[in-house]
Amino acid sequence: MPRFPVLGILGGGQLGRMTALAAIRMGVHVRTLAPQHEGPVAGLGETFVGDWTDPRVLAEFARGCDVVTVESEWAPAERCASVLEGSTRLFPTPESLMLVRDKGLQKRTLAGAGLPVPPFACCRTPDEAIDAARSFGFPVVLKRYRGSYDGYGNATARTDADVHAAWTDLADVDGLLVEAWVPFEQELSVLVARRPGGGAVTYPVAYTEQRDHRCHAVVVPAAVAASVADAASKLALQAAEAFGIVGMLGVELFLEPGGRVTVNELAPRPHNTGHYSIEGSHTSQFENHVRAVLDWPLGDPSLRDRCAVMVNVLGHRSGDTRVDAMAEALAIPGVAVHVYGKETVRPRRKMGHVTVTGSDPAEARSRAERAAELLIL
Numbered sequence: 610m611p612r613f614p615v616l617g618i619l620g621g622g623q624l625g626r627m628t629a630l631a632a633i634r635m636g637v638h639v640r641t642l643a644p645q646h647e648g649p650v651a652g653l654g655e656t657f658v659g660d661w662t663d664p665r666v667l668a669e670f671a672r673g674c675d676v677v678t679v680e681s682e683w684a685p686a687e688r689c690a691s692v693l694e695g696s697t698r699l700f701p702t703p704e705s706l707m708l709v710r711d712k713g714l715q716k717r718t719l720a721g722a723g724l725p726v727p728p729f730a731c732c733r734t735p736d737e738a739i740d741a742a743r744s745f746g747f748p749v750v751l752k753r754y755r756g757s758y759d760g761y762g763n764a765t766a767r768t769d770a771d772v773h774a775a776w777t778d779l780a781d782v783d784g785l786l787v788e789a790w791v792p793f794e795q796e797l798s799v800l801v802a803r804r805p806g807g808g809a810v811t812y813p814v815a816y817t818e819q820r821d822h823r824c825h826a827v828v829v830p831a832a833v834a835a836s837v838a839d840a841a842s843k844l845a846l847q848a849a850e851a852f853g854i855v856g857m858l859g860v861e862l863f864l865e866p867g868g869r870v871t872v873n874e875l876a877p878r879p880h881n882t883g884h885y886s887i888e889g890s891h892t893s894q895f896e897n898h899v900r901a902v903l904d905w906p907l908g909d910p911s912l913r914d915r916c917a918v919m920v921n922v923l924g925h926r927s928g929d930t931r932v933d934a935m936a937e938a939l940a941i942p943g944v945a946v947h948v949y950g951k952e953t954v955r956p957r958r959k960m961g962h963v964t965v966t967g968s969d970p971a972e973a974r975s976r977a978e979r980a981a982e983l984l985i986l
């Protein structure tokens with residue numbers, strides 16, 4: 610009689626935690642490998658802590674797993690692939706991760722697949738960057754190719770001097786990506802879950818609001834014309850196909866004046882703009898990630914209610930986490946509070962989120978904002 614599968618997750622942050630919770634609910638055996646400490650996955654399934662660049666650590670972790678997945682595109686998937694035994698599969702594949710990880714290669718792959726992206730150039734010297742900026746017109750956004758998140762690794766340049774300063778701060782040996790600055794009306798995201806055979810489902814288009822280069826709030830469905838929502842969904846599905854994604858893909862989009870939708874960037878994993886789906890959707894992004902990598906039938910991504918709003922809870926101080934305001938936050942009706950179980954807090958660190966579903970987006974948003982403000986963990 611077939612047994613329930615063992616799912617390995619490289620990573621132990623909040624995405625690993627919420628993926629593990631979804632998997633455990635379905636009877637899947639979960640094993641995690643975190644490089645430093647258990648953190649948010651403590652107490653969930655079988656936890657390994659060790660140097661995840663060490664082939665022996667990876668081999669011990671992966672032995673007996675049916676599928677290994679990653680919680681972040683930065684997890685050492687290709688090292689893990691090289692030690693996998695027998696029929697253990699790795700999703701997303703190292704090939705998909707390689708195309709996404711480098712922002713220059715990612716943009717070239719998107720453009721090569723015919724997907725609309727803002728004008729961009731991969732520049733090896735400050736002079737090339739200045740030439741690109743002059744041809745696009747200032748301002749431009751300079752981006753590190755690798756390792757950036759939450760806006761770290763990006764700089765906006767309005768002058769040649771800004772380009773030189775950004776170059777000094779950010780450039781790698783292979784230079785920087787230079788992009789035209791997009792005067793977007795809104796930022797949107799679309800999440801896609803895709804199985805190994807190519808079957809896929811698309812979540813409703815989400816409106817995502819950034820503050821200080823971080824996702825602050827997400828409102829679903831986005832208040833956009835049906836033609837914009839259609840275009841956004843089609844682009845996301847095409848991106849998932851072009852990159853051969855298995856699992857979840859978060860597609861960050863710009864809605865430009867005039868209704869044009871362009872792709873900002875991809876995240877080959879559950880995405881912050883999909884956290885609302887735990888309460889908001891018939892099947893959450895975490896459950897669909899698990900189903901997709903196990904090649905199980907995908908669940909219904911549609912909303913359970915008219916709308917869902919998610920607000921991130923960021924750290925406001927440094928020290929140990931506290932639960933002082935939990936009671937006040939929970940007293941707000943209909944608020945689902947998620948706390949990630951990080952032992953220490955730092956200013957602006959993602960500590961949790963709150964979700965409210967309902968029929969009126971403005972009312973749901975005001976309750977979610979109030980709860981998130983109270984939760985200064």
Ligand SMILES: Nc1ncnc2c1ncn2[C@@H]1O[C@H](COP(=O)(O)OP(=O)(O)OP(=O)(O)O)[C@@H](O)[C@H]1O
Nearest residue numbers: 727750757758759760761788789790791819822874
């Ligand atoms: N070309 C651009 N024009 C205008 N704004 C931009 C551009 N590129 C990025 N931004 C703004 O900066 C934010 C962060 O950029 P990007 O998504 O490239 O960085 P990141 O550090 O990988 O982000 P994250 O981890 O938060 O998704 C975007 O959400 C958007 O608000």
Ligand SMILES: [Mg+2]
Nearest residue numbers: 759861873874
């Ligand atoms: Mg981004």
